[in-house]
Amino acid sequence: MKKVYHRIIQISGNVISVDAEDVAYNTLAEVTTGDQVSLAQVIRLDRQRVYLQVFAGSRGISTDSQVRFLGKPMQVSASEDILGRIFTGSGAPRDKGPRLQDQMIDIGGMSVNPSRRIIPRNMIRTGLPMIDVFNSLVESQKLPIFSSAGEPYNQLLARIAMQAEVDVIMIGGMGLKNDDYLFFRNILEEKGALTRSVMFIHTASDPVVECLLVPDMTLAVAENYATNGKRVLVLLTDMTSFCDALKEIAITMEQIPSNRGYPGDLYSQLAARYEKAVDFEGAGSITILAVTTMPGDDVTHPVPDNTGYITEGQYYLTNGRIDPFGSLSRLKQLVNADTRDDHRAVMDNMIRLYADYRESQEKRSMGFRMSDWDHKLLKYGEKFEATMMDLSVNIPLEEALDQGWSLLAECFEASEVGLKSELIKKFWPKPEDAGQKTGKAQEEEAE
């Protein structure tokens, strides 16, 4: 029987300390107060003094609470029964199912040996032109959605998850509103995806330490599936809450903050999670899509800033759309060469023209004279926003490319768009396909 310690020496923030012997760093303890039991983790050893971070928070803990050391690190069940289940950050059931205790694996495991990684090669089709055409998502990519508060980022995540062809969907919720949690659960249920999903959910009203555990719990299970050949999509929302939890704990530990209160190891902490995204040769993969809400809408804020340095691009969600500027998939060039031979050219040219449209728009707002060319651009830009950028659109890549061509043909002459002649020959819609509209539009332009 393990020894039980009764005298809590210090309670501060979520951290308590006791004097104890033979305690291993990073292992767990059970803290019992009356009939309340909470897990805690050893976060510092100083001679006989043991510092513990209490998952449920230190509220209600008394100086004579009991501490029993379990001698093992934080673990999560990797049993087959986990599919379809919903847990808290510390792994307790949040649904009505039983507690899972078998096939326990450590969380926060070692990183993948870089020499065993392979170059990512499979595109994940989402049905969204702003992603598939302009910034393709790639299996094993790690990519956050940079979003202002109030944008429909969770809807976007769910949309992509439902569309993607993956074996397992893992959802890690941090600081979620209860409504958002229910939204995810309902949509998974509705689409019949719950049976291939696992959720670790920390809601805004749960103890902050549990928020910290969510990514590791989620990713440990994901890793277990991936090494067993499954393609796993991990959704983490909202990573800014995770970072804020790190901040809160660092401050109670009296660590010296580096930037706006965040601890100096924020980058390493985020990297340890995001770098779990991987494609295993001869086994499965982990793709991570995350949400990073930008405090004050500021990308230079430490959370989005550190994230951008780690992830393989980002999607900017503004005004309900994925903004083509700033959004970047760093892996797109690995997959968009072999989709269709016009893919890259359409991608580059449509964005370039859209940038020109924004300039014309600016000129117009400053009251400068609009040239014929400006008029064409204005028409193009508005149509581009209405078709390609609309998040409710759901079409395959090829159809989106075709639409791109007809949009170009509606607004411009073939010689004006700066595309290679051989592509024009092959893809530029013939007048009869483009319908009357084109001819009419051109007449108006000639005016």
Place this chain on the structure above:
Amino acid sequence: MAKSYKTGTVTGVNGNLVTVEFDSQVIQNEVAYVLVGEMRLKSEVIRVRDTVADLQVFENTGGVKIGFPVEFTGELLSVQLGPGLLTMVYDGLQNPLPELAEQSGFFLQRGLYCEPLDSDRKWEFTPAATAGDELSAGDTIGTVPESMFEHRIMLPFSWTGKWQVAEIANKGEMTIRDPVAKVRRDNEEREVTMVQSWPVRVPIETYQEKLLPSEPLVTQQRIVDTFFPIAKGGSFCTPGPFGAGKTVLQHAISQYSQVDVVVVAACGERAGEVVEILREYPELKDPRTGRHLIDRTIIICNTSSMPVAAREASIYTSVTLAEYYRQMGLNVLLLADSTSRWAQALREMSGRLEEIPGEEAFPAYLESLIAGFYERAGLVRLFDGSTGSVTIGGAVSPAGGNFEEPVTQATLKVVGCFLGLSRDRANARRFPSIHPLESWSKYPPIVDPGQVEKVRRMLRRGNEISQMMKVVGEEGTPTADFVVYLKGEMLDAVYLQQNTFDQVDAATSDERQRHCFAKVMQAMDAEFEFKDKSEARKFFNQLRQVFIDWNYAAPDSDEFAEIEKKIDEMLNGQNQ
């Protein structure tokens, strides 16, 4: 092992900082092992107070208990230097990653370490010294062929004084463990093998003197070589916000630079980016030597999720390997991506040590460490009269993309060349996004510096005009000014920008740069007559297109000559 270790016991654990009480004496920066059952966790002494030493552990410390034993080795954190380093992929402590994978599979494993050099591989040794010769540290004893050059086997750099060769091996095949010579000093006799070890935090200074770097290191990136050149033995930095193109630029430089050896230090960034090098360099040809790129490359890979203390060490491991090849009279280029991650590793440790923090919580000694690192670059004259160089290029990842932060500022104080990457240029897809007005270099360019100055004046003027135009509109701008603006834009598009993903445009030799630069200057110097702005715009659009086609034309091809003729016609046609 029969070696007797000094020992200690663990008295505290805080993250990867372990505090140890020791019985006899310890050395600052010596290696120690924390014993966790069968497992030995490598660590380094980073502070000593009274009878307590603070160790930074190069591994996760989970499971460590108070009272666990610690072994001190008495040896400073060192690397093994010898033939076979080229083509290797190491972690920050010089463990070969493929070897680790063979033993532990997909995941790295705590406490698992491997020999850095293959001790079974046979090398063809050719003696250079003869019995009776008197040698000092760094003198060549013999050579073995490695990749495209003769790898010098040298008297270990740490052996002070004069040593007489007592015996030397004959020409023949041997491994790095076989003795190649016996040398004697006074009553002491030592065996020399092909390997020596050297403490990473100490610069190798076995040379006559440091020289002023002056010869250009040709990177085949036009904006660098022509405008902001790098010199062999010099140093440069590439700060920029995320997504600005730091890594793509470093990869291009590592691929196309005209040097003998490239050390790539992937320090705390994405593992995926190293994989591209790992998988592609064994396939890519180096046109200078006809061999594969990997044959001249060493990769030190301690990416962001690997242990942070080893990340800190990886910078020193890398520069020590670079210095070693410099000692053979070679030109070595070290590229570190990113030095900010190294600085952050220092910050993490400093925080745990509860040192008084400086700006943004970086330790107060950050500046001197950064200076010390870049000081290890240099062009040196070796004792045999030959020269060798280490050039250092560091990517910097400033928080929020703001260059007014400690790491960027400390770096700018010590480097010879600043290639500032700009968010705006990257957003506008003007790659490489090196800012033409803000960057600088103290080294001589490959073209006439007067011309370079002239171009920069023009670009500055063009930029002013374009700012003006945003206020007064195109219609309010005089045509003459408008033409200056168009010229600047054209030079940017056809010379400063370079497409890394195009086979031809990716690399422009110095000869071709001089040729094309002269042609571009001809266009810049030309006085044009246009009846209005739209005629001017049309002309420059066409000229730009032709120049871009020229960039994509293979050197010495018919196409290259034809396009050049077309450019001449256009320039003469306009410029009667």
